[in-house]
Each structure stands twice: as C-alpha cells, then as structure tokens.
Amino acid sequence: MAYRYEFLEAAARDLFKLTRHNQPLLHQIVATHIPAILQDPYKAGEPEKGNLAHVRACDLKVKGVAYRLIYEIEGEVVRFIAIGPHDAAYERARRR
Numbered sequence: 001m002a003y004r005y006e007f008l009e010a011a012a013r014d015l016f017k018l019t020r021h022n023q024p025l026l027h028q029i030v031a032t033h034i035p036a037i038l039q040d041p042y043k044a045g046e047p048e049k050g051n052l053a054h055v056r057a058c059d060l061k062v063k064g065v066a067y068r069l070i071y072e073i074e075g076e077v078v079r080f081i082a083i084g085p086h087d088a089a090y091e092r093a094r095r096r
Helices: 009-019 023-039 086-095
Strands: 004-007 056-062 065-074 077-085
Touching: 004 009, 004 023, 009 023, 009 077, 009 086, 023 056, 023 065, 023 077, 065 086, 077 086
Parallel strands: 004 077
Antiparallel strands: 056 065, 065 077
C-alpha cells in the first residue's frame, strides 16, 4: 500500500521552528525518517499508550538529542501531529 503524508498546521510550525537553524536535523527528518515511516508506518513507530493510544511515535537522535515524530495513520494517510524533543513533542500531541 502506498501511503501519503500530511502535517497538521501546528506540526508544520513545529518542524519549521525546530529546523530553521538546524539543517542536519531537517535532512534526517525529510530524507530518512519520513520516507521510512511512509514505507511501513506500522513498523517505523511504536504505538503509544494511555491518552495517546491512537498515535505512534518514531524516535530519532541527532547530535545526542532525542526527538520524536508523532503521527497517526488514517487509511492511506500518515498525519504528523507533533515533532520535537521527547517531552515537548508528547505534550504538544496531547493538546492537539
């Protein structure tokens, strides 16, 4: 199955703010992690628990900092909900 992706407007802002001065992180997310997620979104990320049970999270580390890409799968669409450092990404996902 071919998946396509969307960003919530707030997640697009997260990505912009996070990567505007961090090109290595932008490259990791766009060239490596998003294609891996789209190839098989069920394998790429781990299912979450509790009040985030409807989403999955993909971990990545750049220069020793842990980041999370939090997304949901709806049919053929992978929708990114929040992107950021570990705790901040989960907090944003809970609010969205």
